[in-house]
Amino acid sequence: MGMSTGGGGGGLTNEINVTPMIDVLLVLLVIFMIIVPMSRKAIDTQLPDPNPQPAQPNANPDQIVLEVLPDDKYAINKEPIDKAKVFERLKSIYDPRPEKIIFVKGDTMTTYANVVWAMDQARGAGVKVIGLAPK
């Protein structure tokens, strides 16, 4: 741009070169516009039936219940399992299994993040439907 090199002969009315500033502003603007409607992500869970049928103890002995115990401990169908092995175990259960349903039962003392972690692992292992076990 010739103007910026023109060197102020006329007086103090040199114009600032605003092009880089516009560049920066445009980038900021675009960033903000992208962040605002940023796609939200979630894990869908089926809530327990509010009116459970009276007789269903062990109606389906085949179901998989993943328990999230306090202190970052986990159990699949009452069988304690290492956190590191949860994913592998789930994968070996669900790969051959046609019904991709899991029930996640979190202990009331555990943290929410652990429960979500467990659901996350289950989804990764191929589970399609996550049911929340009632309290």
Next chain:
Amino acid sequence: MGMSTGGGGGVKADPNVTPMIDVMLVLLIIFMITIPQINAGFTAVPPEGQNLKPHPEEDGDQVLGIDDQGRYYLNKQPVRNEDLETLVREIYGVEGRDDYIMYVKAHKDLQYLKVIDAMDKLSKNGVRVAALISEQSPGTESLVESDRLRPGGN
């Protein structure tokens, strides 16, 4: 500005960018102000996960927020804990409503009791599906193929 009226030198007349900058700055400021407003009053850090399903935001989505103290926010408005059930029933108890999904954005370090309590209230008042809002762990991608196919779709 003397320059803009000059223009005798040739085709190289610089456009006057001042109005454009004005507009940009205003837009920028608007965005900077609205973003914190969107989350006003409600701060929860959702848990991180890897295999998450994209749920683009839509009008009419109902979001239940639970902050780190276990306080409830319905669509970002604080609600008293004892009012939650009534409010949820007003939304989901309407006849002819065709979606029974509620988004739950809860703080990651909450005791699970607080979350399951809320779920309990939701399920009693017509909500069938709770979508637990989580954040994608940086640098990971979902292992579930359908999550990756169309990032914007369901």
